[in-house]
Amino acid sequence: MKLTERDKKLLLALAYFVIIVGFGAFVFRPLISHYMDLGDQVAILSAQKEEMDARIKEAKGLEQKKQEKMDLFLISTQDLYPMLESQEVDKEVTGIVLSCGMQALNLSIAMPEEPVSLVPYLYAEEAEVPGETAMPELTEEAAEEGDETEAEEITTPEEENQGYIYAPIVTLTASGTEGQIENLIDTLTRDYPAIRLRGYSRQIQDSRQEEEMAAGTEILSVELELYMCDRNPEGQGDKG
Secondary structure, eight states: OOOOHHHHHHHHHHHHHHHHHHHIIIIIHHHHHHHHHHHHHHHHHHHHHHHHHHHHHHHHHHHHHHHHHHHHHHHHTTTSBOOOOHHHHHHHHHHHHHHTTOEEEEEEEEOOSSOOOOOOOTTGGGSOOTTOOOOOOOOHHHHHHTOHHHHHHOOOHHHHHHTTEEOOEEEEEEEEOHHHHHHHHHHHHHHOTTEEEEEEEEEEOOHHHHHHSOTTOEEEEEEEEEOEEOSOTTTOOOOO
């Protein structure tokens, strides 16, 4: 069979068509599919990156808030003693008594095992602590549902600080003149904000005691609370 010139052209066109279709089916189509998959992966990775960036930003904000709370904690407890052992408490109180010219006769210390439970001052809420933001209120929906998680997160600085404050109770008996006793009481209440005078009583020496001690000497019995703060919350300092 002899092919005409027209048949040759048709066959050539068919060959080109087959080549083009085959090339498109086996080359372009896989490439297009591959690039489409890459586009989907890029979109997914971009979304993950945005989420990670948001979490990093949130973590930085939480770290900043944590540092602000720590600074406020240090400022609000700067007048308190660090964690002391019983011997150090004895040395501190005895030193105050001797500095007022009195003689310590008897001293006993009850070291705490648990943090002290403090009652906030009645009018403390009216004065806002510098640097402290207003505490958020529970929504009606959270209140109705009893959202314990949200309630636990809303804590005041006083509640946070109480877990790190310890108060050994010191019972002291000392002797001195009337002026020395008044000076000691004034010194404790004026110069030592970390010591609370829980109560005291004064007793004049009887005649037999006056023979052993100087005339005009009185006996002072006093009960003190010495406030200590554990400024290392993670370590929870020793309370010997």
